[in-house]
Amino acid sequence: MEPLFELPIVLPPKGSRALLRSVYGQLRDAILDGRLQPDTRLPSTRAFAAAVGVSRNTAMAAYELLLSEGYLAVRPGSGTYVAAISPRPARRPPGEPGSDSRLNEAWRRLPALPGVDDECFPFDFRLGLPDKSAFPFPVWRRLSARALRAWSKTPAVYGQPQGRPALRAAIAKHVSFARAVSCSPEHIVVTAGAQQAFDLLARILVTRGRTVVAVEDPGYPPLRDAFTAAGARLAAIPVDDEGLRVDRLPDEARVICVTPSHQFPLGVTLSAKRRVALLEFAQERGAVVVEDDYDGEFRLGGRPLDALQTLDRTGSVCYVGTFSKSLFPELRLGFVVAPPWALEALVAAKACADWHCQTPSQDTLAAFIGEGHLARHVRKMGRVYAGRRAALLRAVSRHGGDWMHPVGDAVGLHLAAVLSPEIPAGELGSAAAVDGIRLHALERYSAEKPAPNGVVLGYGMIRSDRIDAAIERLAKIISRFE
């Protein structure tokens, strides 16, 4: 008796297109599980078809597949046999996620994942998000369709890791004008948002376990994550009302990450004196300054401050820009203006990380900038955000002047405010959430030192005419603390 008849083959419902797959899969599994042992002779396809109840064609196709994959072997003049395959190992319970020994040490200790925070609050002071409602989407859609059309006519190609030349030219022109950053298109590397810029810079600048990287405290946690992942030894440097305490930089710092135009999250501006001192520090020690200019375009009272990079004459500054605040974060486009010595390594790191950014989006953005829409939108939104900031300051002085003290300069998309000590910011945040107000405590951004007791109020997501009501409501919550 032929062994195969003992193998129960279960057929799918009649007419199923998965018939062949099913028969083939069951045979294969039987071979792999050892139910069909090596060197077992299979019945002829005719006998198999009859026994199992499939057509001869199906039987032949199943045998063919198994032959082509090496599960079966034909012995000329003798028939078809199960090949000499050892049975596959039995299923083993998987290890605990995140603790498996197959992961390297660094990633067994996971950084906290950024949460996706898209719950709706009636009064939303979330940080770092721009208002999309006034964005000229019809223009964007038109340019996007045009870019798609143009690009669909070109043959497939892996693009330049550094970024599309047209986009680099547009960015160079834009930052030269808007931020007085001196650069030309060949200094620019297009990245998937500022986060990739930090990550690539960390890769090329940090020697694991050795390089000391100074970060602002409080500061931007995802930047710390990128440098930690690269193996940096972080040095958390305090911030005061002139920005980063440059005098507190440890001598061995070789990378200094700073938000000179609008300190994240306190909102102060790095003073001119500190700027010069920082560049001097970098030059004397061969250190590199990573300038994160995430929302410096939105100088809300007059001309934007120039970037720190503008003052740099020694190639010490890597300037990081992003379109996440001026356009929207979902676009995932940003850039580095890199000094010549870092350029080649940075481009190689980008190629290694993901080859290049998506082509049609780069072309859409290049056209959007080139036709002047970015500059127009930034101007328009600057007025909008200035109105919101003013409304916020008015509301705070009207409803909460004695317990809430705004700090920082009129730049960007958020305002930090220090609270009286009897109102713990964390508890206020939780209580406010219950009442429909979303705001974050400063401590959320601390690296080592406890942050000042305070909150950060983003005004990218809240309309001017909602702000007074929000702060009035907040004042009522506060009164419960007293």
Added chain:
Amino acid sequence: MEPLFELPIVLPPKGSRALLRSVYGQLRDAILDGRLQPDTRLPSTRAFAAAVGVSRNTAMAAYELLLSEGYLAVRPGSGTYVAAISPRPARRPPGEPGSDSRLNEAWRRLPALPGVDDECFPFDFRLGLPDKSAFPFPVWRRLSARALRAWSKTPAVYGQPQGRPALRAAIAKHVSFARAVSCSPEHIVVTAGAQQAFDLLARILVTRGRTVVAVEDPGYPPLRDAFTAAGARLAAIPVDDEGLRVDRLPDEARVICVTPSHQFPLGVTLSAKRRVALLEFAQERGAVVVEDDYDGEFRLGGRPLDALQTLDRTGSVCYVGTFSKSLFPELRLGFVVAPPWALEALVAAKACADWHCQTPSQDTLAAFIGEGHLARHVRKMGRVYAGRRAALLRAVSRHGGDWMHPVGDAVGLHLAAVLSPEIPAGELGSAAAVDGIRLHALERYSAEKPAPNGVVLGYGMIRSDRIDAAIERLAKIISRFE
């Protein structure tokens, strides 16, 4: 006499909008260069305006800016003074690109950058590029416009690092069906192409300087670059006509990168016996298999081979898929089907690398897959590529059967062929380029061992009706070698 009058201020052409910037910039530079020394008293804005030839408003605005940035300081009752800023350092010549001591060791030895190879050849056998000409771009544009419209109505938000749920659901369904990969949406991490998948896996799996990573030789250089950048110790494993020589894996290999469906670049399929042996090897040693299934969907003679992941019952396989071949590389979207123990770390690494992939593109692709366009396109292109492969095999046997021997199975977008020893593949490639034929020698993909003397003929970029003429022309070039 007030010192400022000695500072030559050069005004831009009359009516220039850059007047304020120019005046401000010259004052700032003078302060930074030490031409205006700390504690120098500045003239009144009225006197300054008169001396320089600007309006009082411009003078006041310039002073205001310099005050706000801390270059100047007001001493009440006394006037405006240059602040105590030390002059900025003089410009220093930048170091040699790529050798600067500010770069870490790893990135001073740069990996070779992928070239952008978009020159047009009459007969183009380039590797790894799909034919875009038959792609349903009108459908893509329509879905893209729809995704943009839907998404423009939602507030700005940083998305899930793992990828859009709709896209993960669509991918899970697609690979379950097309590649028999067992997975559900929560096992999928959306990446910026396969390259980012390799890069993220390298980050979480490799301990710098310690982890031994086995790669196929010949194999895919950008994958080697990603693992090298993470500090892997590469072990180059030979390939024969059953694929990776699993018996040659060193005991200490902890990551094994393999292209089981269509070995890159030789085109052979990993045999069933080797598949089982490889999974056994991985399970016994706690090693991880990275399965790169870059073009396995294009099984050109019948049903695609199942993925290696299909056989894995121990969570040893990280399956990497990409849309660079089935759609186009410029999209930069791919994915990992990760075992549970690796998932959380992989998502954290993605967040650290660039937060998440672009939202509207993910939504466009989700709709494209969901509406069945991907499956349809892959089916259609499978027929097209099968026709080209057949034409290529016919042409080779007609014009060059004695010197060129195709190897590998009927899968994917390219065909490798071994050449007679008297025809060095590298020289043939150069000679062919002169005659308008682009093809690559196998040695381009070697890690350590010299590759077989042969060429790889990609048929993504060349129409069927051009293939015979191309091979005929190639045969003429060959005849010059003999």
